[in-house]
Amino acid sequence: MASALGLTAVLAGCAGLGTPGSGEVTLRLVAADYGDSEANSSQKYWDALVEEYEADHPDVRVEVSVYSWNDVDRKVKEMVAAGKAPDMAQIGAYADYAAQDLLHPVGELLSIPVQADLLPQLSEAGRVKRTAYGMPFVASTRVLFYNKKLFADAGITDAPKSWNDLAADAAVLKADGVRIPYALPLGPEEAQAETMQWLLSGGDGYTDDIGNYQFDSEANVDTFTWLKDRLVDKGLTGPTPPAELNRADAFTAFTNGEVGMLNGHPTLMKTATEKGVKFGMVPMPGRGGRSTAHLGVADWMMAFKQNGHREEIGDFLDFVYSDKNVLAFARMYDLLPVTTSASRIMSDTESDAALAPFLAELPDTEFYPVGKTSWAEVSAAVKKRMGKAVAPGGSPKAVLDGLQRMAESADAAGEEK
Incomplete structure (x- = not known):
């Protein structure tokens, strides 16, 4: 800004x-x-x-x-x-x-x-x-942006609809020499957005239906386990570790034609167009098809x-x-x-x-649980910790369990104010 x-x-x-x-x-x-x-x-x-x-x-x-x-x-x-x-x-x-x-x-x-x-x-x-x-x-809101030229060069004819489609497309893009098949920005700038978008596409999110934190839900653990196993460990998220990749850097790489896919908001349209990038936009893929819940x-x-x-x-x-x-x-x-x-x-x-x-x-x-007085503290913790879940030797379950304990403690302290 x-x-x-x-x-x-x-x-x-x-x-x-x-x-x-x-x-x-x-x-x-x-x-x-x-x-x-x-x-x-x-x-x-x-x-x-x-x-x-x-x-x-x-x-x-x-x-x-x-x-x-x-x-x-x-x-x-x-x-x-x-x-x-x-x-x-x-x-x-x-x-x-x-x-x-x-x-x-x-x-x-x-x-x-x-x-x-x-x-x-x-x-x-x-x-x-x-x-x-x-x-x-x-x-x-956020949608999945994809580079039409990189897709065409790799012989990919359709945008991904499911996680499996996304992983398969990323593998084809990597084989075709694309530097960053899928950009996964879990760095300290805005990891809370990328995290929530993936959790929603996996069926859960930060909180349950009555507003309690649910970082450690089975669906959330499964989501980040899939991310680590199917994208990060297979080298499909590019040379920069997700924990060190910020959104702004991912957007810049996309506008430079180096990224096959990434989640983006409306302002990315203008900068990509100005750089001459031909791109498409589709809803975020979900576990078994297009996600029905979206990050706002x-x-x-x-x-x-x-x-x-x-x-x-x-x-x-x-x-x-x-x-x-x-x-x-x-x-x-x-x-x-x-x-x-x-x-x-x-x-x-x-x-x-x-x-x-x-x-x-x-x-x-x-939307983020901004009505909780604990959210600012919890969001800061997500930015700091979430990238570790997909790092080499990292444990999605351990990171999400730790965030759950921290979030519950911060929530209780907020209630006492």
């Missing part, structure tokens, strides 16, 4: 005050930057949105500070710790703040029509103990109670979640809208056709 544009000086001032005696309210929003340069920084989106909003709301000022993803969560945490919480934050997780009773429930903010328009599975993912605190801001990733908007601007925040967020603004941001960064109405518009718009495979998965997506 692009480097931070810098937190404006207003954040050092007294939060929540307008000009003395003016009756003006100042709302402060800290947001993440989805751009990769100053030219496409999210600051430009927010500046245009705020200018339009303020034109119709002369008694409300909105000041938006945009930070890179490397910094934004930490910056908000520091502000909250200093007693200077922003009115709103658009970041990666909300559960810790909700557990500390720092956030407004969504029902106190958004109008009923806007609440009802949020995609149901995303609204559900925004809950802590059955109360919604996180508002989904933008989403993405969402980023979140939340509103802090500290400054007492509930009504103004709610009105501004209703504007943020209008179709026009939701679609503008999603299209700017090749992501997916988080409302039913905007999703329907995107599905019916020819210029958005490239996103159709990702939109089609939205109804069957499952």
Whole structure:
């Protein structure tokens, strides 16, 4: 992501005050930057949105500070710790703040029509103990990308539908000299995404139907045992050990024409197209056919109670979640809208056709258990440990058992907060 544009000086001032005696309210929003340069920084989106909003709301000022993803969560945490919480934050997780009773429930903010328009599975993912605190801001799903030229050169005529198909195709690609038949990024950047996608395709996931961690389930152990035996140990995941391969490096290798298959999100389409890579996209293969459950990733908007601007925040967020603004941001960064109405518009718009495979998965997506206060700690452990499960001499069962014990302990500690 692009480097931070810098937190404006207003954040050092007294939060929540307008000009003395003016009756003006100042709302402060800290947001993440989805751009990769100053030219496409999210600051430009927010500046245009705020200018339009303020034109119709002369008694409300909105000041938006945009930070890179490397910094934004930490910056908000520091502000909250200093007693200077922003009115709103658009970041990666909300559960810790909700557990500390720092956030407004969504029902106190958004109008009923806007609440009802949020995609149901995303609204559900925004809950802590059955109360919604996180508002989904933008989403993405993952599909299997494959290099059409490498497939054709190797004589492969169809995209894989099952794990066995994927393994067989990877073996053919390797025999044809492809450097990385299947890229398996289990490095520290985003191992939690690749892991969850494989666990879902194997029939389980991180949690069971009632929200308890289930790392050590029989299906999960079988999934990573298959990965180790059928892909990694056979040399079908390339020269870099999965534990050392990050998503960004895997994407770069794909756009350089060195990867036969990998799991990717919508932004990979643009970079691959710019590099002239001819690619196809299909749902993730499953144990016996196409997977019926898909990984979804969402980023979140939340509103802090500290400054007492509930009504103004709610009105501004209703504007943020209008179709026009939701679609503008999603299209700017090749992501997916988080409302039913905007999703329907995107599905019916020819210029958005490239996103159709990702939109089609939205109804069957499952998201990280972000409503658990333990998730940040558990996610960090997955990033650190999961690659070891498929390393030479590694034991998928031992790694998953260890993660289960750690997750249960972190969950219990979170419940005590």
